[in-house]
Amino acid sequence: MTKHLRLLLILLLGIVTSCKTTRQIPQQPTGKDMKREFRGAWIQTAFQGEYKDMTPARMRKDFVRKLNYLQKCGINAIIFQVRPEADAFYKSDIEPWSRFYTGQQGLAPEGDFDVMAFLIEECHKRNMEFHAWLNPYRASTAGNTRFADSHIYHKHPEWFVTYNKQILFDPGLPESRQFICRVVRDIVSRYDVDAIHMDDYFYPYPVAGMPFPDDKSFQQYGLKKGYKASQRADWRRENVNKLIREIKRTILLSKPWVRFGISPFGIYRNKKSTPDGSGSNTNGLQNYDDLYADVLRWVKEGWIDYNIPQIYWEIGHPAADYITLVKWWNKNANGGHLYIGQDVARTMKAGELTRKMRYERALSHISGNCFWPANEILWNNKGVADSLKRNYHRYPALIPAYTHLHNRAPQEVKKLKAEWTAQGYLLHWQAEQSKTNPELASYFVVYRFEDKEPIHLDDPSKIVAITRDTNYLLPYEDGKRKYSYVVTAVDRFHNENQGKIKKVKL
Numbered sequence: 392m393t394k395h396l397r398l399l400l401i402l403l404l405g406i407v408t409s410c411k412t413t414r415q416i417p418q419q420p421t422g423k424d425m426k427r428e429f430r431g432a433w434i435q436t437a438f439q440g441e442y443k444d445m446t447p448a449r450m451r452k453d454f455v456r457k458l459n460y461l462q463k464c465g466i467n468a469i470i471f472q473v474r475p476e477a478d479a480f481y482k483s484d485i486e487p488w489s490r491f492y493t494g495q496q497g498l499a500p501e502g503d504f505d506v507m508a509f510l511i512e513e514c515h516k517r518n519m520e521f522h523a524w525l526n527p528y529r530a531s532t533a534g535n536t537r538f539a540d541s542h543i544y545h546k547h548p549e550w551f552v553t554y555n556k557q558i559l560f561d562p563g564l565p566e567s568r569q570f571i572c573r574v575v576r577d578i579v580s581r582y583d584v585d586a587i588h589m590d591d592y593f594y595p596y597p598v599a600g601m602p603f604p605d606d607k608s609f610q611q612y613g614l615k616k617g618y619k620a621s622q623r624a625d626w627r628r629e630n631v632n633k634l635i636r637e638i639k640r641t642i643l644l645s646k647p648w649v650r651f652g653i654s655p656f657g658i659y660r661n662k663k664s665t666p667d668g669s670g671s672n673t674n675g676l677q678n679y680d681d682l683y684a685d686v687l688r689w690v691k692e693g694w695i696d697y698n699i700p701q702i703y704w705e706i707g708h709p710a711a712d713y714i715t716l717v718k719w720w721n722k723n724a725n726g727g728h729l730y731i732g733q734d735v736a737r738t739m740k741a742g743e744l745t746r747k748m749r750y751e752r753a754l755s756h757i758s759g760n761c762f763w764p765a766n767e768i769l770w771n772n773k774g775v776a777d778s779l780k781r782n783y784h785r786y787p788a789l790i791p792a793y794t795h796l797h798n799r800a801p802q803e804v805k806k807l808k809a810e811w812t813a814q815g816y817l818l819h820w821q822a823e824q825s826k827t828n829p830e831l832a833s834y835f836v837v838y839r840f841e842d843k844e845p846i847h848l849d850d851p852s853k854i855v856a857i858t859r860d861t862n863y864l865l866p867y868e869d870g871k872r873k874y875s876y877v878v879t880a881v882d883r884f885h886n887e888n889q890g891k892i893k894k895v896k897l
Contacts, residue, residue, distance in 0.1 A: 425752070426851040428788040429697070429730045429759025431468035432461055432768060433524070433654075436491045437475035437532060443494035447504035454506075457769055458513055464768055464776050465784020468520040470588050470654075470761065473507050474574065477530040477543060477560070481507035485577055487539035497539025511583050518834050518857050520585040520790065522652065523578055526592050527571050527634065531558035543570060552604045554595050562594060562630040562683075563608030571634065572641045579645040583826065585883075586650040587642060591701060593631050594683045596676065627683040632694075639694045648829035648883040650696035650793060654732055654761065655686045657702040657716055659723070671719040674710045690727040696793060698727055699761045703734035705741045713743075717751050724756035728791060731760050735767035739775050748783050758791045786851035789836065792885040800888035801832045801880045807891045809865060809876075818893065819862035822880055829883035834859045836881060838890070842873035848890065870896050 434457075436442065445453065461469070473480045478489035478496055482505045487497035492506065500506075507523065514521040530536070530544055534556035538544045544551055544558065550570070552561050560567040575587055594603065605627075609618075613626040635653075642649050660670035660679045670677075678684040689695045700720050704711040717731060731751050738744050751757045762768055768776050792798070804820040811817075822832040837856040840846050847853075856863050863878075874897055879890035 425786070426788055426849055426854075427758060427791045429468060429728070429761070429790050430466050430784060430788060431470055431520075431522070431699070431730070431759070431761035432466045432765035433470045433761060433763050434472065434765045435475075436472040436480055436489065437526075439491060442492050442506075443490075447501050450504070450506065451509060454510060455513060457765070458510075458517060458519065460769055460776070461765060462517045462519060464779045465787065466519065466762075466765075466768070467788060467790055468522060468585070468761075469510065469514050469765070470522040470524050471507070471510055472524040472526075473578070474523075474525040475529070476526070476532060476536055478539075481505050481578070481582070483574075483577065485574055486543065487541045490536065495539075496537060497541055507582060515583070515859065518859055521583075522586040522588040523582070523584045524588040524590065525571075525574070525578075527589055528560040528562055528567070528594075529557060529592055530560065534558055554603055555598050555601060557595060559595060561605055561608050562627065562634065563605050563612050565612070568630075568634045568637055572637050575638050576641050576645055579642055579649050584649060586652050586696070587638065588652045588654065590654045591656040591678075591682065591684070594627060594681075597681050624680070624683065628679070628685050631683050632685060632688065635689050635694045636692070646829075648796065650796075651694070652697040652699065653684075653686060653689065653695050654699040654701055655684055656682060657700050657704065657732070658711060659686060659700075659719075672715050673712070687723060687725065690725045693795065696728060696796070697730060698724075699730045699732045701732035701734075701763070703732065703737060703763070705737060706743050706746060713747060714750060717754060717757065721751075721754040721756045726795075728793070729757050731757060733760050733762050735762050735764070735772055735775055739767070739773035744775065744778055744783075787854050787857055788851060789857070789881065789887065790885045792887070794884070794886065797830065797882070797884045798886065799830070800886045801830060801882040803888050804832070804835065804861075804878050804880055804891055807878055807893045809893055809895045814864060816865040816867040816895075816897070817862050818865050818876055818878070818895070820878055820891070822861060831882060832880035833883045834881050835861070836879045836887065836890075837863045838877040838879075840875045840877070842875070844875070846875060846877060846892070848877065848879065848887075865895065865897060867897050872897050 475491055477486055479486045480489055480492050482503055488499055490496040493500050511521045550560055550564055550566055551558055609623055618626045639651050642651055655678050656676060658673050658675050658677050660677050661674055662668050662670040662672050664670055664680055678686050690698055702713055702716045704713050706713045804822045807820045809818045825831050835858055836854060838853045839855045840853060874895055876893045877890045879887050881887045
């Protein structure tokens with residue numbers, strides 16, 4: 392049995408492997424250290440008019456500028472909207488090019504320029520993750536999208552319903568789920584994405600006095616399957632459960648190291664809506680009751696790998712207080728990866744960045760943030776980029792390890808040497824790597840310590856490089872100062888080994 396097949400079978404059976412490793416370098420535990428932190432940023436494409444007027448050359452230049460700036464701000468994951476309306480910001484044989492990309496749905500960009508392929512390569516050059524963000528059910532944001540001839544709507548109009556001017560896949564139809572999973576399989580199998588990401592658009596946001604038009608599918612797949620008329624909400628929730636479960640299975644069967652994340656609306660349930668009072672002390676739209684998204688179950692069942700609730704409100708908000716909500720989600724993390732979705736503009740307007748960052752970092756089960764939208768950081772809205780660079784992201788961070796998928800560190804680097812080369816004084820090493828084996832080294836972390844300084848790898852201030860290269864140019868001075876460099880290897884699941892030490896004089 393090959394290594395890959397063994398890993399796949401382990402994941403599908405839900406078994407977490409473990410092994411004992413010999414520690415060569417001591418690590419000093421500090422509780423919740425900031426060396427491990429998800430620092431994401433959403434780049435939206437829906438309703439953005441900037442792309443359709445850009446040439447591929449200009450787009451490349453613009454995205455390079457954005458990624459360089461976000462990297463300097465400490466961002467280590469980009470969540471890019473690749474499928475806003477059952478369309479594509481990538482080359483697809485299943486769905487047409489997006490109108491938000493070229494100005495007309497189905498119109499190919501110059502030279503078939505594949506934005507997603509380009510961004511994956513550029514993100515990975517900077518050791519930033521790329522998460523492909525899909526809107527699952529939405530086919531038209533306002534009912535005015537002119538569908539390309541190749542759009543699935545023309546072939547199967549019976550799969551769609553119209554609600555509040557939006558055209559949506561009917562979540563009650565098995566065919567809808569099968570098609571969405573087909574899209575996910577296509578992306579995961581052809582592109583080196585780190586994750587598939589979905590936000591809060593499941594069943595649409597409800598409009599008072601406007602029932603969702605799923606009578607036909609409920610008759611066929613609800614009533615005939617044993618649901619009562621009073622149980623339509625349960626049936627709808629189960630439809631979304633099936634989609635989430637089937638997407639996770641699709642990913643596992645394609646590339647088991649690719650993660651699946653959800654960014655739900657910030658309120659799961661209001662306390663007054665739960666018989667046992669388990670909801671949050673809030674008063675607003677609810678995932679469970681209004682969007683039919685049972686996020687807590689997805690976490691408990693292991694159908695999603697990370698959860699980023701959109702807690703976009705201010706501290707002290709009368710209906711949805713930020714502190715109340717982060718405490719509630721922290722309490723209900725259920726062992727999953729929990730990050731917080733931050734609304735940059737609202738946070739900076741209220742002058743609350745410091746309070747929010749300090750508060751959620753003090754909570755034991757929250758291990759990162761995602762900032763909405765990336766443009767607010769790029770614009771440095773009220774100094775947010777400056778604050779991230781100088782304070783909260785002052786030192787680099789590794790993304791928290793996904794040990795529920797795989798919990799064994801990769802092999803150590805070999806032949807660690809420091810030598811003079813044409814480039815300068817170069818620290819270099821060897822490591823076995825493969826894009827198809829997630830257990831091997833994916834990237835490397837280089838630490839520097841003063842002479843006789845204790846080596847503790849939990850200190851992010853000692854990180855001088857996080858790189859996919861197998862070398863690091865040393866800052867040579869006069870050859871009189873002694874340092875210890877440590878190089879560790881990290882796999883696709885972000886498991887890090889203990890590393891190798893090389894002492895040098897600089």
